[in-house]
Amino acid sequence: MSVLELRDVVVDYERRGGGHVRAVAGASLDVERGQIVGLVGESGCGKSTLARAAVGLVPATSGSVVFEGEPVTPMTRRARPAALVRLQLVFQNPYSSLNPRRTAGSQIADGIGLRTNAARTARVHELCELVGLPGVAASRYPHEFSGGQRQRIAIARALAADPAVIVLDEPLASLDASAQAQLANLLAALARDLGLGLLLISHDLAIVRHVADRVSVMYLGKMVETGATLPLWARPAHPYTEALIAAVPRPDGGGVLPESLPGEVPDPARPPTGCRFHPRCPYVFDRCLTEEPPLESLPNGRAAACWLAGIQGFRVI
């Protein structure tokens, strides 16, 4: 059984000035131990909202989130149930996810359950080492670190809770290329060595392809495709996945312009009829305008929500 299971999660927001916006409109996702699951999609597709719903920071309107057999409940004023503390979240911006007035060590120690001070200090040092920070880091304040180092502190902080799953919301987006590579390698190593499940939310498909075992593609609040990374990348079953991949510029000096996907993610308050992607889809036909394709299983553990996905000879997998 998966360690983190999201089933048909729906999240509604109340919009200022009244009215509801369905940011997540029924999304399902599984994360196994030791597995890195990439969640990709354009901004406004609901991936960050889904991340927050997965850890209980925003309540799900319907659907279920189950972590290690326990339902994930929305946060109240009380402390989170101990069982849920092993489900952690790392935010995008390491400048705002650390308290500027507390040392890195004291913030990392937040999640450590040990009693004695000596044991806690030892554990903080261990965690710093694990994420590749120097031992003196513990006594320094966040502003003394670079962006990449701060993100390491944030990861060490999440690791302090001895997590089974960490949800990472665009953890690499604000970093330089060299720091990005260091951190991507660190995440892969953590999943492998500690048997951690990671849900990696990113708009950078190249990085996701590099570290994720499975990828889920989200569009306008729903999953449109999911599958093992390499087959999905090599032969995308959904036109949206195909467009995302074609838009990634290749750093090969080749001078080939990436393909652009016309149009934009529509307003989630007024989703298009039928298939949500149809206004931007190059393969659109009559049925797409009226009927919404379900997320259907395909061979090799893949699934896609497209009327053309299973058809032999057209979009072969």
Add this chain to the structure above:
Amino acid sequence: MSVLAVESLRVKLPIPGGDVTIVDGVDYDVQPGEVFGIAGESGSGKTISMLALLGLLPEHSTVEGTALFAGKELIGMPRRELRDIAGRDLAMVFQDPFTSLHPMLTVGRQLSEHVRRHLHLDRHAAEERAVELLEDVRIPDPRAALRAYPHHFSGGMRQRIAIAIALACRPKLLIADEPTTALDVTVQAGILRLLDRLRREQDLAVILITHDLGVLSSIADRVSVFYAGRVVESGARGDVLQHPRHPYTRALLDALPHPEAAKERPLVAIGGSPPTPGHIPSGCSFHTRCTHAVDSCRVDVPELRAVSDRRLACPVDPFSA
């Protein structure tokens, strides 16, 4: 003739407790219709070197060197004269399309005001020009867009509007500073295609500043790689990015995930982090992170010199063909 020729540009910014050198002698030139790419990580001085040309640095900054733009020296030019050139012949687009437009003014007002001021057109002509510009950057329904406010548009559309404003007076040179960094890849591809079309159709020269070598790979004609305020390698896009010769350029490329590479190849991260201004290592500023460094790298500042097809600031040259 080149649109812009910059020589030994040096910039010092004031900080509490003295000045700090941000740009330490860079040279480049940009030809008409060319996309000139500047690559570098944060703190490499790539943005400051542009702001210096436009006179947009904080007070008490020092700028040395020469920058000839269409035969006129930009550095030391009186502010008023500079302001006339910047905006008309030389335009700039910034990273953040969310703050570079005025939130309280309609798109039409921002566009036509700019056009009227620099081109001295009447109201009607200015509006026609504004519609034309929005069509040029492929904003759907340009007449309606003129009456809308920036917050009505998505990030990608706002960046297109910012580009339209920049292009309003048919500039010779467009400086685009990380124009696609805040955008989705799908939208980024659209902006890159737009820039490519503009330079072909209007013979526009573009300086494209970005940390993303993928972006430069797809659109730049020539590339300069900045590190700690200096140029370490420059040359034609294919030469520099397909056969990098400076250890830093190579390391940057190795750190990137390649969309077609085998997944098992781990990303080769560069050890350490880029130096911060004021704490630049002696000699070659990359020597502390370089796996090919020899003793002399610690002492001698390498000169950017011509080697076969490019210019290179590395006497060791470990990757020479």
Add this chain to the structure above:
Amino acid sequence: MSSLAYGLRARARSSRIPAAWRQPLAIAGTVIAFAWIVIAVFAPLIAPSNPLAQSFPASESPSLHHLFGTDELGRDVLSRVIYGSRVSLPIALALVAIAATIGSIVGAVAGYFRGFVDGILMRSTDLVFAFPPIILAMVVAAVLGRGLFNAALAIVVVAWPSYARIVRGLVLSVGDSEYVQSARLLGASSRRALVRDVLPNVIGPVFVLATLDLANAILLLSGLSFLGLGAQPPQAEWGSMVAEGTQYFQWWWIGTFPGLAIFTVVLAFNFLGDSLRDVFDPRTARRAVESDA
């Protein structure tokens, strides 16, 4: 123009006072404030004569015997100004401390519980904000009756809402910050996060506001005394001394010197507050270095 250009410009003049001048002003503020505190503590040793004794010729202009002259009743103005600090400073300190405490508690409660509680508490602060402070203080002081204590109480009534508002805003914004959310996800209860992550980030701004407010409190107290609602004769209080001075314009020294005393104290605490703002902002020091994006 552009975001970056705005950013750089904004950084260049982030305060009304240029950066190079802020340190000297901070030092000046500290020295003057400290000097006044020393004067208040050691007033009996410093003052040349008894502030209440009418033992000199009346209305003498400043001379070597009486540096600030004497007033219409033959009292030494210098001694009265020196003793006046024993009234204004401790009362201002105490009432600001009380107002800050009450306001902070109200603001923290409102920001922590939000919703209904927040609505009630914040509407009551709005009620106070709806009146000009000096008018409201006058009304309260008039209702309570003349006297220094009642005047101080009136100022507390006027002063606490600004603390409530700033603390509430900070508790709300810091409470929603990602670092507090991270702490909550790590198992901290809402109350624990409030104590450990939120309040330490609130204290700085409150302290700055209190310092600036000291100046306001001294001004208000003097104002009430000037209007006859605060200190009563013959007590030496700056505001009432200025009020007396206004009746004898030909003897300018009677009103001018206590006025100068108010002026220097207010200015000192304002300088101090402005520079504390920088001290409490952990980012001020390194902004300039990170300008290259």
